[in-house]
Amino acid sequence: QKEVEQNSGPLSVPEGAIASLNCTYSDRVSQSFFWYRQYSGKSPELIMSIYSNGDKEDGRFTAQLNKASQYVSLLIRDSQPSDSATYLCAVNSRNSGGYQKVTFGTGTKLQVIP
Amino acid sequence: SAVISQKPSRDICQRGTSLTIQCQVDSQVTMMFWYRQQPGQSLTLIATANQGSEATYESGFVIDKFPISRPNLTFSTLTVSNMSPEDSSIYLCSVQTGNGYTFGSGTRLTVV
Numbered sequence: 001q002k003e004v005e006q007n008s009g010p011l012s013v014p015e016g017a018i019a020s021l022n023c024t025y026s027d028r029v030s031q032s033f034f035w036y037r038q039y040s041g042k043s044p045e046l047i048m049s050i051y052s053n054g055d056k057e058d059g060r061f062t063a064q065l066n067k068a069s070q071y072v073s074l075l076i077r078d079s080q081p082s083d084s085a086t087y088l089c090a091v092n093s094r095n096s097g098g099y100q101k102v103t104f105g106t107g108t109k110l111q112v113i114p
Numbered sequence: 115s116a117v118i119s120q121k122p123s124r125d126i127c128q129r130g131t132s133l134t135i136q137c138q139v140d141s142q143v144t145m146m147f148w149y150r151q152q153p154g155q156s157l158t159l160i161a162t163a164n165q166g167s168e169a170t171y172e173s174g175f176v177i178d179k180f181p182i183s184r185p186n187l188t189f190s191t192l193t194v195s196n197m198s199p200e201d202s203s204i205y206l207c208s209v210q211t212g213n214g215y216t217f218g219s220g221t222r223l224t225v226v
Contacts, residue, residue, distance in 0.1 A: 034214045046214040104157040
């Protein structure tokens, strides 16, 4: 089982619709969860971080966390063509040396159709 | 959040040679992380570099192939040694910031 799983997509939504991106993780002791956006040829940029169960809203973005189900999601409201990118789910855990590390999912490619 | 300067941005190298990638951070950070992103794939952690101690490598990565230096709290290098075409990838450094992790702009490596 992969540590962090995402549907690779592509997920196509019309402009103005809500895009829903999902992620599951395997490490039950994970405490920190992140969503990154990566445009083609660019490095990932942080959109949201979430640490507690429930919803966290930031502008058009809402992250949802359910630790019991080991599930994280990202909702993008009023999707714009500029939102078209690959969205990476990332989960914080610890490596063999005891240091914190971030494990990334394979990413979901989002296409917003004008 | 921290700003990372990474160089080179890209390079084309002959197989069997080595390339050293540098990352400079505009603030002091305890740990720096090195990732590889192969074409069309997600990020894979290579190693964690803590200043003053040897880097911690993830499964599948070894120090002889990917030696790392961390001479101070703002700088780190990753060397890709004895390169083969399978090493063609994007290499990224990262540091932890207030709410997450920030990445350098990446080094696109092509081995021919």
